[in-house]
Amino acid sequence: MEILIVEDEIKIANTLKKSLIKEGHFPTIAINAEVALELINEAQFDIILLDWRLPKLSGMEFCKQLRRNGNKTPIILLTALTDVSNKIEALEAGADDYITKPFSFEEVKARINAVLRRYRANQNAIQIGDMIINLVDRTVESEKDIIKLSDREFELLKYFLYNKGSIINKEKICKDVWGIEFNPFTNVIEVTIKNLRKKLEQNSKHIFIKTIYGEGYLFIAE
Amino acid sequence: MEILIVEDEIKIANTLKKSLIKEGHFPTIAINAEVALELINEAQFDIILLDWRLPKLSGMEFCKQLRRNGNKTPIILLTALTDVSNKIEALEAGADDYITKPFSFEEVKARINAVLRRYRANQNAIQIGDMIINLVDRTVESEKDIIKLSDREFELLKYFLYNKGSIINKEKICKDVWGIEFNPFTNVIEVTIKNLRKKLEQNSKHIFIKTIYGEGYLFIAE
DNA sequence: TACAATTATGAAAAATTTTTCATTATTGTT
DNA sequence: AACAATAATGAAAAATTTTTCATAATTGTA
Incomplete structure (x- = not known):
């Protein structure tokens, strides 16, 4: 050092x-x-x-x-x-x-x-809505609790943070978060978003992943 | 932003x-x-x-x-x-x-x-010895390859980075990395260090985790 | 040299994460 | 209203990670 x-x-x-x-x-x-x-x-x-x-x-x-x-x-x-x-x-x-x-x-x-x-x-550590997210330690804290995210969930959250305010489609999410080309025969993205959403919604009133039908997802933090 | x-x-x-x-x-x-x-x-x-x-x-x-x-x-x-x-x-x-x-x-x-x-x-991204470590993306790159570390292995590496040059004993590693009190009946620390060591040594000539017998471990990067 | 203490190791068990699957729900179009 | 397209969901399978275990190796002491 x-x-x-x-x-x-x-x-x-x-x-x-x-x-x-x-x-x-x-x-x-x-x-x-x-x-x-x-x-x-x-x-x-x-x-x-x-x-x-x-x-x-x-x-x-x-x-x-x-x-x-x-x-x-x-x-x-x-x-x-x-x-x-x-x-x-x-x-x-x-x-x-x-x-x-x-x-x-x-x-x-x-x-x-x-x-x-x-x-x-x-x-x-950055404050997003009513939560504090540490990008190195990979901790997510709300006023209530410490939210335990798996690796993949955290990668997805980080991705949404970096793209806050932009609608991101599934193809792009697949490529940037999973590092593979989009496969239309799997719904792993929807499932992972659902799991992340659930954890965020249980702990925050100001952070949302909004679905834009037919276009993608929009991360909102108030 | x-x-x-x-x-x-x-x-x-x-x-x-x-x-x-x-x-x-x-x-x-x-x-x-x-x-x-x-x-x-x-x-x-x-x-x-x-x-x-x-x-x-x-x-x-x-x-x-x-x-x-x-x-x-x-x-x-x-x-x-x-x-x-x-x-x-x-x-x-x-x-x-x-x-x-x-x-x-x-x-x-x-x-x-x-x-x-x-x-x-x-x-x-920080350069340590002959490797580049990204603390946010949790990637570790050597000249040869990208080293794939599990979460626990990466946490341990990060811990060693932050304590480079200091001998850290097992009790302290257990508390700071695992977040629990040391249990003398388990050798999970030795096993995890062994696994991390193996991956580092396969990819780097300048990074070591040196054992100080009866005292702990010393992270060395040249 | 013998023995004790400590550490390292390969393999397997246990736990957790990630993905798949079948079904349901929602949204948009006709 | 009916249908198609898209997204969400709970459960389970598959994959991976983490820990345990028994044994071997190394180091220090007597």
Whole structure:
């Protein structure tokens, strides 16, 4: 995993770097915000460890700037300050978490894991109607329940999501979801849609698969 | 789907908007780059349709600026220019595609779909060792072949990916992948790891699940 | 070297998913 | 209203996945 360490104290930066390499990660050091920004524009980082105190542009200001520019990489601020208002300030600047110095590497590891777990969950979770669908974990949650979909049902749901608002005919569904040419002698598509519909309707009032007679299906989420 | 239309010609913008709404999308209009940037910082767009000719800051310059600031939203440039060098210029500015005016809505639709398909594939595909793993489509490709994993096997692989470089013991694997407490009377974990290993080893020279005797498993990708 | 602990393995049982099937229901056309 | 075309449905068959099982192999300890 690519980790950017923005820290002007070389000793701290190198210690972190070594420990992260030991963990199988790929850390990169930037000694100030300027260097960091260049690196961010060149490479894709999975997470940023950002010291609060940096020369010129503070870590917090830099954090704000990144967020203002639409950068959503998870950020953990490293701070010596322990005042509660600093925590609020850090989170308001757009940081996902903060670690107070001095810190153990175990804590850094734990925070990185926690922030990434949350980030990945948010990244891949989308709200559709009154449900939350995670495209990586393949979970579907309504207000009532967690809906258990089989693989094929989930593939079909994902397909409808990607084609929301469009009428899709059976031939296209067969090709794109089953990966085979349409066979008019089988009704497996109708059956699978029926099964998916049933599960969605039992758990949602705002999501429908509407049949357009003779044309196909239209996925609607209100 | 949230679509940002950056177009100063109101007629064109409104025509596009209406057609996109008809398709079930959620378009928003910005009449210049400044307005667009504000909207981009406030909301999350799935794709941006960006006119080349904008007052003050051209679409291309705006595109460059977005990319420079780490914004990776798919962008389609709308241009009246047909010179081949403009196409190259557009792509070099960081656009994902371009559409030449005048255009039909069918073409806009087709381009949006193509760009999103490619974007989603790239977004969710990661290279690990000599394989490409798509976490949404759940496909695993090596240079030789497409590896067919069952659900459980894929969940286990994903888990190892997220914990690359860490030794994970069986109790933790059981809890995090199977979602149940470890039962010492079963060897289902060993069997599933064996099955996954076999498939990985048949297709990759650079990915291993190493056994640390008495401790757990370590996922290695070179 | 012998033994214990842990892990790996091939085969089969059990569970689940996917598809097929026959029938019913709905929609459109004449 | 009658009929044809299309879609939906419950049940069961077929296919696949997941787990169990008994045994073998590997690793660590005494």
